[in-house]
Amino acid sequence: MKERIGLLTAIAFAFLLTTTTFAQEGKQMTRLARLVIDSTQLESYRAFLKEEIETSLRVEPGVLTLYAVAEKNKPTHITILEIYANEEAYKKHIQTPHFLKYKNGTKDMVKSLELIEADPLIPTMKVK
Numbered sequence: 353m354k355e356r357i358g359l360l361t362a363i364a365f366a367f368l369l370t371t372t373t374f375a376q377e378g379k380q381m382t383r384l385a386r387l388v389i390d391s392t393q394l395e396s397y398r399a400f401l402k403e404e405i406e407t408s409l410r411v412e413p414g415v416l417t418l419y420a421v422a423e424k425n426k427p428t429h430i431t432i433l434e435i436y437a438n439e440e441a442y443k444k445h446i447q448t449p450h451f452l453k454y455k456n457g458t459k460d461m462v463k464s465l466e467l468i469e470a471d472p473l474i475p476t477m478k479v480k
Contacts, residue, residue, distance in 0.1 A: 404454035414441025
């Protein structure tokens, strides 16, 4: 039992050290994408977005989080939380076939796009 607790403590410490060091180095890239979508094309936009997010999270290790929400009273107003391992991972992401399919497929659906660079308040916190 003591061996198991010791091993778990060592693993937890290594994880904490790794994530803390990673966050302190400032390599992680976080931002919000705020979009307004043409209401007549909202369902098509959501289908493109779903495919792009699911594919990115499945095949790109540098894409840590892509989480999209729509405002309850304004469903055409969408915010996406984007977290990448680093800027290089982001640059690779925007060159992938699935991202380019999303970008090109939705360009006439997006009425406005605002990209907001952000700093995590608790950088070691993981999104579950």
